[in-house]
Amino acid sequence: xxxxxxxxxxxxxxxxxxxxxxxxxxxxxxxxxxxxxxxxxxxxxxxxxxxxxxxxxxxxxxxxxxxxxxxxxxxxxxxxxxxxxxxxxxxxxxxxxxxxxxxxxxxxxxxxxxxxxxxxxxxxxxxxxxxxxxxxxxxxxxxxxxxxxxxxxxxxxxxxxxxxxxxxxxxxxxxxxxxxxxxxxxxxxxxxxxxxxxxxxxxxxxxxxxxxxxxxxxxxxxxxxxxxxxxxxxxxxxxxxxxxxxxxxxxx
Numbered sequence: 178x179x180x181x182x183x184x185x186x187x188x189x190x191x192x193x194x195x196x197x198x199x200x201x202x203x204x205x206x207x208x209x210x211x212x213x214x215x216x217x218x219x220x221x222x223x224x225x226x227x228x229x230x231x232x233x234x235x236x237x238x239x240x241x242x243x244x245x246x247x248x249x250x251x252x253x254x255x256x257x258x259x260x261x262x263x264x265x266x267x268x269x270x271x272x273x274x275x276x277x278x279x280x281x282x283x284x285x286x287x288x289x290x291x292x293x294x295x296x297x298x299x300x301x302x303x304x305x306x307x308x309x310x311x312x313x314x315x316x317x318x319x320x321x322x323x324x325x326x327x328x329x330x331x332x333x334x335x336x337x338x339x340x341x342x343x344x345x346x347x348x349x350x351x352x353x354x355x356x357x358x359x360x361x362x363x364x365x366x367x368x369x370x371x372x373x374x375x376x377x378x379x380x381x382x383x384x385x386x387x388x389x390x391x392x393x394x395x396x397x398x399x400x401x402x403x404x405x406x407x408x409x410x411x412x413x414x415x416x417x418x419x420x421x422x423x424x425x426x427x428x429x
Contacts, residue, residue: 178225178250179274180312183215183294185222187313189306190215193291196304202288211302212255212295216281221256221292223276224309225249229266234285241293242285245278252308255295258287298394304387386412 184190194202194214227249234243241257245264260282266272283290296305389411 178312180225180309181222181274182309183221183224183256183292184218185220185275185277189310191217192306193289196306203286212257212293213305214291214293216291218292219281221245221259221278221281223247223272223274223278224254224294225274225312227254227272229268229270229272232264232266232268240286242287243279243282247272251298253297255293255297257293257295258282258285258291260284385415389415 181187182189192213193216194210196210196213198209225247227247229245230248230253231244231246234241235246238244238257241255243257243259243261243264245256245259245266247254247256256278258281259278260280261284263279263282265277265279272278281290281292287293294305295302296308297303298308386408389408
């Protein structure tokens with residue numbers, strides 16, 4: 178299956194808010210982000226071929242503003258917060274990967290312009306970043322198939338999540354001292370996830386394991402062999418390595 182990032186290319190766009198636990202950006206927003214917020218482009222594109230199943234604001238989804246939902250082979254994608262009147266597709270229409278869906282906006286419950294993308298597999302929202310990354314790797318013949326390869330990929334993902342959070346903090350304030358103070362607090366907050374559960378009952382290890390399981394599932398769906406991978410061991414290694422990197426960042 179051909180797959181693209183929502184900017185219509187194989188180059189991942191900037192991320193303003195990743196999947197997982199977070200501080201609610203506006204009143205009424207969730208503290209567990211069940212999608213990824215992308216920026217850096219104006220037109221939203223279909224990430225894969227599929228059939229449009231919803232356009233507009235589905236009942237019960239007012240917080241997502243103007244949306245386009247597409248049923249793909251084995252998963253559903255939801256694009257939210259689009260510009261009013263911008264969707265170019267209709268329910269029942271078949272689209273290919275890269276098809277223009279409409280404009281990135283800020284409709285619904287948002288703090289700014291961005292594209293909120295959700296990936297739903299078997300009724301459960303999963304992290305779009307490893308999902309798309311692994312499909313792209315499988316398509317190009319470069320899929321990670323060993324425990325070492327998966328460890329490196331997932332560890333890199335955690336590192337990028339932290340990096341993007343710090344960049345986001347810096348972009349939101351002109352006061353560098355305040356930015357560094359907030360970045361330090363961000364690192365401390367992530368540290369705390371190792372030793373305490375948040376209000377949703379998720380431990381940081383649970384979040385990492387969800388990435389591990391999603392990665393393995395999507396690799397297998399793409400026909401990539403993943404024999405010999407121990408989910409618990411791989412999760413522990415990612416958590417330990419992320420903690421080590423955070424400790425180093427804390428000391429700098």
